[in-house]
Amino acid sequence: MRSIEKPRAVVIGGSLGGLLTASTMRAAGWDVDVFETSPNQLESRGGGVVLQPDVLDALDYAGVTLPNPPGVASGDRIYLDRNDRVVEQLYMPQMQTSWSLLHRAMKNALPAQHLHTGETFADFHMDGERIVAQFESGRSEKADLLIGADGIRSTLRRRLLPEILPVYAGYVAWRGLVDEPDLPRVAADMLRDRFAFQHGDGYSGLCYLIPGDNDSTVFGQRRWNWVWYRQYSAERLDELLVDRNGVKRAFSLPPGTAKRADIAHLREDAPKWLGPTFRALVEATDDPFMQPIVDLRAPKMVFGRAVLLGDAASVPRPHTAGSTAKAAANAHALAQALASTWQSGATIDSALKRWENQQLQRGKLMTDLGISLGDRVMNLAR
Ligand SMILES: Cc1cc2nc3c(=O)[nH]c(=O)nc-3n(C[C@H](O)[C@H](O)[C@H](O)COP(=O)(O)OP(=O)(O)OC[C@H]3O[C@@H](n4cnc5c(N)ncnc54)[C@H](O)[C@@H]3O)c2cc1C
DSSP states (O other): OOSSSOOEEEEEOOSHHHHHHHHHHHHTTOEEEEEESOSSOOGGGOOEEEOOHHHHHHHHHHTOOOOSSOSEEEEEEEEEOTTOOEEEEEEEEEEEEEHHHHHHHHHHHSOGGGEEESOOEEEEEEETTEEEEEETTSOEEEESEEEEOOOTTOHHHHHHOTTOOOEEEEEEEEEEEEEGGGSOHHHHHHHTTEEEEEEETTEEEEEEEEOOTTSOOSTTSOEEEEEEEEEOOHHHHHHHTBOTTSOBOSSOBOTTOSOHHHHHHHHHHHHHHOOHHHHHHHHTOSSOEEEEEEEEEOSOSEETTEEEOGGGTEEOOGGGSOHHHHHHHHHHHHHHHHHHHHHHOOOHHHHHHHHHHHHHHHHHHHHHHHHHHHHHHTTOOO
16 A cells, blocks of 8 residues: 555445445545445435434444434334234334435535546456456546445446345335325324334334434424335236336336336225224325345455445345444444554455454344344245
């Protein structure tokens, strides 16, 4: 490494994993540039995220401040049956925030010249000890470290581990956001201040409040965030992934893309499965969106000077409420490992090796937990 300059990292992906990496690595003394394929600001698609301590620790290390409060608190967990009877209730306080709030806070903390949107990473090659990232635009960027935070369908992972592919778990998450005043009063009174579930035979629903579009946590300005896990065959999933313009989506249906007929079916099906409260949520949602549940676990995260983290490395099922927390822990630990390298003069390679061992273990625990929770809740025998 050149002794007079700061070390430099190029991060692929400007979602939560990429921005967590950029902010923590900058705090560790690195120069960091983030390259995001999407040309726009990515902020409009975010739903709810359970705010876990790993995320707060990483943001604290990075000096990124969140609004106060950073989300909406819930006290009790309640489990409803098909007739809306509360069949179980336990006190489990936690905080729910939104993807957009976290993304906005980190983006505002990153000097704009270090976030390059509309740049699609294509490949890399080595140039001596340094790594060169190549983009579809023809641009190339030289760095000491190339970090793939480019999600489930990571281009960097496909380049390094082409045999590791996401595997459909047999069910999807239909999701929706409803402005707080738009939910009928009876349903709102059941859900407010709570984290609510309805589990049934082969399906599951959950709902909690998150900040509003403008990050507001004021009563009346928040949003209901719901999820309905449903089983579909792989063939039916392929049909669902054709969007309302006839385009086959590779991975998920963001808001505004599901076919009108599929949304109508979802609404028709709601009374057959869901109790009055969850039914009211589905009915009040203009544009439900959908994400298939997949399993993915890379056996390695470090490949010389190329690194995979966040969803690019492993994807815990959402029942863990842990993929953002895992991305945060990956990023925070990487920054700490490389900060001590920078100060002590130890080699980057041995720091990366230690980091990889710990983070592979974390990924395994989280993905195993997600599979066991998901299969149990969806009645899937393996
Ligand atoms: C727009 C958006 C909204 C989301 N909303 C929620 C939510 O509401 N709740 C929730 O729990 N999780 C949400 N997620 C997922 C959540 O961010 C992740 O599961 C978790 O935080 C780990 O994030 P990640 O950054 O590793 O992966 P991801 O969030 O999947 O991010 C990967 C990023 O890499 C970019 N990318 C992919 N390929 C390339 C390439 N070749 N070159 C450059 N860039 C590339 C993608 O555009 C994307 O921005 C959302 C993800 C996205 C992209």
